[in-house]
Amino acid sequence: MGCGTSKVLPEPPTDVQLDLVKKVEPYIGHQNDVYKHFIKEDAVKAGSPSPPRHTYPYSSGHPPNYAEQPEPRKNKVAKYRAKFDPRVTAKYDIKALIGRGSFSRVVRVEHKATKQPFAIKMIETKYREGREVCESELCVLRRVRHTNIIQLIEVFETQERVYMVMELATGGELFDRIIAKGSFTERDATRVLQMVLDGVKYLHTLGITHRDLKPENLLYYHPGTDSKIMITDFGLASARKKGDDCLMKTTCGTPEYIAPEILVRKPYTNSVDMWALGVISYILLSGTMPFEDDNRTRLYRQILKGKYSYSGEPWPSVSNLAKDFIDRLLTVDPGDRMTALQALKHPWVVSMAASSSMKNLHRSISQNLLKRASSRCQSTKSAQSTRSSRSTKSTKSRRGRERELRELNLRYQQQCNG
Template identity: 90%
Template sequence: MGCGTSKVLPEPPKDVQLDLVKKVEPYTGHKTDVYKHFIKDDGVGTLKTGSPLPPYHIQPYPGTHLASHMEPHEPRRTRVAKYRAKFDPRVTAKYDIKALIGRGSFSRVVRVEHKATKQPYAIKMIETKYREGREVCESELCVLRRVRHTNIIQLIEVFETQERVYMVMELATGGELFDRIIAKGSFTERDATRVLQMVLDGVKYLHTLGITHRDLKPENLLYYHPGTDSKIMITDFGLASARKKGDDCLMKTTCGTPEYIAPEILVRKPYTNSVDMWALGVISYILLSGTMPFEDDNRSRLYRQILKGKYSYSGEPWPSVSNLAKDFIDRLLTVDPGARMTALQALKHPWVVSMAASSSMKNLHRSISQNLLKRASSRCQSTKSAQSTRSSRSTKSNKSRRVRERELRELNLRYQQQYNG
């Protein structure tokens, strides 16, 4: 749902208050790096500086296997063997490498299976020789080593070498929040409160530890498994900030995804973990309508909307949404961070506590799905249009270059004729 741009890396936390993941396999001092050709900046899925790494929790792409990015003339078994050989032997001793499920300019994410338990996991391998990879890796590890919560993606163990880190993570295979809603066929306010209770519980836990996520959005809320009883998990802590208890709780780094950024971040004021609550207000609005409270292709106009904090409840399905649900959103999308609900207060809001018992049980699915799909189609067309414009400019540029070259050749030809004549 978010545009995924304008990411700025957070300042690396200086200390860690609580370290629950004790098992870190350190670098043992290989003389040569046998994996140095494993990750190359091949232009596929390359992220801009400051962008978070691709999530370790995404579902495997259809047809994506270990051999999918290798030389086609080699036998598959040979290609898979070569691919596995690029991993640290300590990793392959415990895990079977199954499939490539994500890639970035300095990372790869693979689905693996624990050899003893047959439990599936994801391994996020980050090239720490690059500054961007190192900073995001340090930030994410600092947070994930501290957390143990049912609604937060879990770090299992870490392997380190001189130039890369292997993060073994839980694997969430249930898909993104809104993909599930579209496929579900039915969605009511009661369903919305179930989702928000799980997310709020995870956010409250993070805030209690002094951790601010800073990039909460639907893409980072995943179902653990495809079943109807699956829990929601908060993922992607590449922009998270961890503070030691008693430290100054104010943050200053401008970061996040544009449509979800709180007003206080835009005006570059020191801010608190209430920025996560603003993002949850945006998510709640989308959850009940399939539309964004603040949206504009022009970044400046988008930011002006956010700073004013003005949005509307016009269009479908808002006439069918209860006033209590709208009150919940209003208390989160408050420009003044001091007046914004905390995670605990949000969990105690009557709409959430009663699980929308007094709200209309009308099925909002049709309107939400139509709005989500309409927005996805619109953004797809905008991307194609932008690509077409760039292509047109490139074609014009090539044409003008060819004209200049032809004119230059003609001038040279005339000069040679005059000189020889």
């Protein structure tokens, strides 16, 4: 949702200076970008669906028409292709750069023999953080086979890079589709959540916790109205083997979706995914965030208290059953939070909102989503313009956030004991 995303990553490597909250910057233009000649931007015609805005990890897109490009551009494209491992280019035609991450690039490719499109995620493993993300993602994707989870096809490994060939999701992000749809009811919301919950239940059964569930990581497989939803981006996922301790301790996730128990540095379980699904459900029905503040300390206070409201449009038109579903997920005590199986059995989901109002919520949801996207984009641009002046303060900033978290943790413990 919006112009940019940020993640709280696992413990930073000692040889790299990182803030506690690591920002993953969106692609905002071609200036000084060595990959600029490999990016296709689609024009949006009036009245047509907006193209997917996500930049990580997968995206729809179409390859540029290289035959019509000037010679210098074609040469640069050729040089970029030449950087791929020969084993990859022997099997796949490289078509277009479609996504970027801190340590990765994603390209759309076509299998030479079958002409089937795929995505290749290239992760730079010469950096420790890149290696950790790659190992985490591979550990998960090699184990999963589910219709609502992005599928790993094959892997090519070199000394400094890993190429992960994956299914290509071309239907765009969840909320891009909602904005373009023109109609959205509670029944539509339950259809989406059923697919996501099926995937999450499967992951939890295998001992896998995603730890970064958010709308940007829920993609439609194809543009058709009957497309399935797919869960993507397992870079922060945790996979435990049978018999292992089910508790996790790493502080990670995306701030607005982080569960309270992660913030207070307590050992936690896969119930953190269910909290994130509560946040997603809230956004799905309103286009707004349950917890939001530009100030991280205030944001975390809201989350720790489980403080959110059902004020403003379209909440008066949303059923009490739908609100009950959200309330049972956005529960501060993880022991009282619904599991994926329990969520699938909730009356609102089982009945596909049959007893709920079938009022079209699209107008309010779209307006709220677009308003937030515009606000986030402005905030991102403002942050980028002042980044250079803040760079020398990064260590102090990180320590300040760590101190704030410790203070919040202490207050939370006092409240619990009181």
